[in-house]
Amino acid sequence: MVIEQLYTNCLAQGAYYIESNGEAAIIDPLRETNQYIELAEKRNAKIKYVLETHFHADFVSGHIDLANKTGAKIVFGPNANPKYDIYLAEDEEILELGDMKIKVLHTPGHTLESTSYLLIDKEGNEQSVFTGDTLFIGDVGRPDLAQKSDLTMDDLAGMLYDSLRNKIMTLPDNVIVYPGHGAGSACGKKMSDETQSTIGLQKISNYALQDISKEQFISEVTDGLTTPPAYFPDNVKMNKEGYGNFDIILSNASTPLNYNEVQEILKTKNAIILDVRSPKEFATKHIKDALNIGLDGTFAPWVGAVISDVNTPIILNVDKENLEETITRLARVGFDNVLGYIDGGIENWIINGGEVESQKQINASEFSKVYNSNMNLLDVRKANEFNIGHLECAVNIPLDTIKNNIHNIKKDETVYIHCLGGYRATIASSILKQMGIKDSVVIYDDFQNIYNSVTAEMV
Numbered sequence: 001m002v003i004e005q006l007y008t009n010c011l012a013q014g015a016y017y018i019e020s021n022g023e024a025a026i027i028d029p030l031r032e033t034n035q036y037i038e039l040a041e042k043r044n045a046k047i048k049y050v051l052e053t054h055f056h057a058d059f060v061s062g063h064i065d066l067a068n069k070t071g072a073k074i075v076f077g078p079n080a081n082p083k084y085d086i087y088l089a090e091d092e093e094i095l096e097l098g099d100m101k102i103k104v105l106h107t108p109g110h111t112l113e114s115t116s117y118l119l120i121d122k123e124g125n126e127q128s129v130f131t132g133d134t135l136f137i138g139d140v141g142r143p144d145l146a147q148k149s150d151l152t153m154d155d156l157a158g159m160l161y162d163s164l165r166n167k168i169m170t171l172p173d174n175v176i177v178y179p180g181h182g183a184g185s186a187c188g189k190k191m192s193d194e195t196q197s198t199i200g201l202q203k204i205s206n207y208a209l210q211d212i213s214k215e216q217f218i219s220e221v222t223d224g225l226t227t228p229p230a231y232f233p234d235n236v237k238m239n240k241e242g243y244g245n246f247d248i249i250l251s252n253a254s255t256p257l258n259y260n261e262v263q264e265i266l267k268t269k270n271a272i273i274l275d276v277r278s279p280k281e282f283a284t285k286h287i288k289d290a291l292n293i294g295l296d297g298t299f300a301p302w303v304g305a306v307i308s309d310v311n312t313p314i315i316l317n318v319d320k321e322n323l324e325e326t327i328t329r330l331a332r333v334g335f336d337n338v339l340g341y342i343d344g345g346i347e348n349w350i351i352n353g354g355e356v357e358s359q360k361q362i363n364a365s366e367f368s369k370v371y372n373s374n375m376n377l378l379d380v381r382k383a384n385e386f387n388i389g390h391l392e393c394a395v396n397i398p399l400d401t402i403k404n405n406i407h408n409i410k411k412d413e414t415v416y417i418h419c420l421g422g423y424r425a426t427i428a429s430s431i432l433k434q435m436g437i438k439d440s441v442v443i444y445d446d447f448q449n450i451y452n453s454v455t456a457e458m459v
Contacts, residue, residue, distance in 0.1 A: 053132025109160020
């Protein structure tokens, strides 16, 4: 028996490879499917099932491409009704995989079709459970993401309470829990950094599995939920209705575009230039009105939150060695309309007479020298981060809401922008420039350093 967790930090997402006696199953695969095929080939195994825990909102699954390439059967649990061929499993149905069995556990609550998969070894022992977004380590799935349902968030939270207590908590304490996400995912609110646990440990440490009433559970699970990212409904739709072949998308998006071609696309297709270089490189020199979302940060989720419309035409400014990785990460969250990349990068852009800008950045010490209690200071952290601690004069506009709150930003004086470390602040500054606010300064430093420096200066 082989169980391999394939964890992707950018999405805080766990896909799984399970194998027994030459047969393999993949749970919640990502868009780039070759990694699963190569793993199976290396082990001389055949992929028999692609198991989906639900219609994902935060990423586009690779289930369709993987099934087309391998002949594997796509499996969903009850209530799924996609627009492509699947095997619709019944609650508590047993799927055979080599010497092992996989028991289908319908666990609605996060979504109506949410399903967990219980792995039973050849001796008949319940070995591990793959819970998708039903149960996380330290948390449970949020019940407000179901699309086009007559049920309320509280209705789904009540279903989740029943699913956890009737299907998950009844499992032996030594059963290993393999969740769909970890800390950093927007699918929950206080997930652990750990990527696996046991039923017994979760009964002790997970707030949602304590001895509380359904009413208390609903109150706790629904309290403090932030607005889900705008791209989530598009990803659900793609996962439910289907999507383009990833290999074709990768090929098309790898097209080099010269200066004139880029100019023509910008004029005729309402495209944006997405600069995925580091905030430091972007600040030094960048194409006028380019949007910066650095590849080294939590790139894909921020693309989804900031650009929001997955159909937006995108031109990349990216170092060639990072081109495939960038296209892949964009496709993971459904941004398939990448028209190509700027051939020769920003240097070639300048040679051809293209307009460029720079972004002023300062560190905490430099900021403390200009700080005053009346300055135009924008904090783009999440509201819960801001509430824990913030500078006196700061206005909190979380990054993913900045376009809708541009009217709340003073435009007649320099805007100083900070976040937790500088990554989000640089994204924000590039958005402000696109919207006509050019006079901004990014405080590119750790917030604690910023706070300490300002406090020391005031003393």
